[in-house]
Amino acid sequence: MKYVSTRGTGDLGRFSDVLLMGLAPDGGLAMPERIPTFTAAELEGLRQLKYADLAFAVMRPFIDDIPEEDLKRLLKDTYRPDVFHSQDITPVTPLGNSGLYLLELSNGPSLAFKDMAMQFLGQVFEYVLEHRDERLNILGATSGDTGSAAEYAMLGKPRVNVFMLSPHGRMSAFQQAQMFSLNEPNIFNIAVEGVFDDCQDLVKEVNADAEFKARYDIGAVNSINWARVLAQAVYYFKAYFALGLPAGAEADFCVPSGNFGNVFAGYLARKMGLPIGQLVVASNENDVLYEFFSTGAYHVRPGERVAKTSSPSMDIGKASNFERYLYLIAGENGEQTGAWWRAVGRGEPVSLSGTPHWDGVKASGFVAGRSTHADRLQTIRQTDQQFGRLIDPHTADGVLVAQQFQRPGVPMVCLETALPAKFEETVQEAVQRQPDRPERFRDIEKADRHSIVLPNDVQALKTYIREQLEKKV
Template identity: 55%
Template sequence: MKYRSTRGGMAPLPFCDILLEGLAPDGGLSLPQTLPQLSADTLESWRGLSYAELAAQVLGLFIDDIPPADLLRMTQAAYGPTVFPVIAPIKPLMPGLSLLGLSEGPTLAFKDMAMQFLGQVFEYVLARRGQTLNILGATSGDTGSAAEYALRGKQGVAVFMLSPHGRMSPFQRAQMYSLQDANIHNIAVHGVFDECQDIVKSLAGDLDFKSRNHLGAVNSINWARIAAQIVYYVWGWLRATQKPGQLVSFAVPSGNFGNILAGHLARRMGLPIHRLVLATNENNVLEEFFRTGIYRPRPASQTYATSSPSMDISRASNFERFLFDLVDQDAGRVRALMDELRETGQFDLSSLKDQFTDRYGFVSGASSHADRLATIRDIHDRTGVLIDPHTADGVRVAQAHLDPDVPMLVLETALPAKFAETIIEATGQTPAVPADLQDLQQRPQRVVVMDCDAKQVAAYLQQHAL
């Protein structure tokens, strides 16, 4: 299995090489040269597997430069009961609609599902090669803590995580900034997530700087994140169906497009997915694209701060991977579209709009603050279950796309404890906090605050890099 770039300028590379590279040298994103296919017989043979065993099988389709026994050992460490006491349960909410519970890990968010594997595989590959890696990432809330908890104390790797100063929930900030591990560095930037992400892309795109400082990535530009997320689509399908070929739809709260991209790829691999329901908040650039065919990211000044802050993103890093498929894997056309986007701030693919649903299964919708409050309240009144604001966006949009013959799974984004203020506003109830995190916001915090300036970030990184 070799990997190529969406922009066509990278020689084919094996998995372990792209794992450590992050962004491709030509500025594009890595994808397999060919996608493995899932037959009905293969899927049926996986029904009795544990999550760790399933992860080893699915990831093994994409990784042929790590021995299968080593891969299984890593997935067992990543997805064992000490990390996930319960893993990816199905939680029924109403007829035809359930949550796929992805927030049972150490940081109470779905990002743990992929990050725990990344923590294992980074340490394994770096030790095998005798190398070190400095992870440079950006977070709108959940990626940062999931990456830091997965990589804290790991040998040969340091994490430098940018976050938008003052724009995450207090719980999210405390999860990240309270970590005291020497290999964890939190940098709060005066700006929005998109500007943090721009700094990461700028420094990762400077090939000399990247090489000298051994830069890597854990954001969903890293293919390993996407591959690990494909696993829970397969797991969810296996648990929502009883017979081969039965269709399931998935609703996905979407900001950076990585989570739903994994569903898109699972569908292309042959997993029987009917609809991929993309849900956004008020920052509805992706919803607008799937509705109109026009991709028009907003500037930082027009990116709203909302009550589902992890989705306060206007420029989705992973959208380029879907774009590659949409233009029939024409890397030259991808390059031209990205140049047009840089020059004009948008591009128009409305001529391909019919393919969004007919060929790829996508439908979309947006949710507002009032919508998510009403949805949180309604679900709690009906079922006694509290859901977080991002999951509420997913439930809200999913309800407009229910099919009586097709189960709908909403990918749970986080546990409500991370967003207590909004839960209290919606229901008057304070969400329960796990016992080991009840003092989280009182713990000492360690963070560096700086201007939105790539040179300042670069200087800090060089000073503290491994």
């Protein structure tokens, strides 16, 4: 399987090449040259597979440059019950008789759904770098959960350094402590004076400097990395099969979304033949995606217009993975996608309403809703009272919006994003009690902090990266 850029660049190489690449040389995102599909009979053959075996079946067509037995071993080493605290890895739990289900994705090392892909990245990075005798310096941006998931996955990986950018003062106290308490020689936490989109833009600016990127072996773990999207597609298959539906019957999925990576993985699963009906995007007050799927206009928000909310991991004004979706809507036309994204870069809206492309959007299964602080408090409270299930604020956004789009007789699966312990202040406001937290994270807020604050300036960031790496030589 070869990969191409969403902006039209030709052959980017195979899976291991794009794994280490991050952004394509033209600034686009890696996409497979084609998306393989399963027949109905082939899907039935996947139904009873354990998670690691299912992951192999779903991911193998996209990863054909790693020997079969090696890939199977990497996946078995990744998706272990002792790491994810469940034999099912991603259990599906009904919320009473409501027709709603929770897909539990937050039982891994950092208590967030990002672990599902990041643990695989840790394994496959180490494997590819060993075989190539190379090193990688990961530059990432986080609005809260990607950072800790990446850092936990890369602990003890001698060939990998992690430089993780986060918006200064905009994560929950637990999220900050989870990242900044790490005192490891290959982990560098950088709090940027700005919002998440500023962090994301800095990552892209560094990647756009081809000389700097090559000299310092810069790679990516954000959902711009294709391996993350691919790994996340697996749990849509697992959840669908767990529902026990007849062959071909549809299920709907609702996904709290800011950067569009998690829900795009569902779209990938749908394109591969999984019978997904609706893909419901749940936004918070930063409702760029809601606006697009409601009106056809995609209009990014500058940093000063990104609201600080009680579901902070979705406080994003520009969804990076949306470019992959536009690429597919454009019929895999890189020239058209590049033109749209250049307009986005200029701060101009991209409007598809009234064009043939809007018909493609309507046929793609996406709908969207949004939530407010009052909504998520009420949803956390109701879910606790009615179903005895405590959920985090992002998952609450999903449950609220999922209820608006339920179809009679069609199960609606809500993707859990994090354990409520990561957002204690909001959960306590909703239910007047502290959520439980795993013993290993007790009093983590009291741990020593290891981070640096930098201005929103690419030169300052490059200087810091350069200085830290030169100390290691």
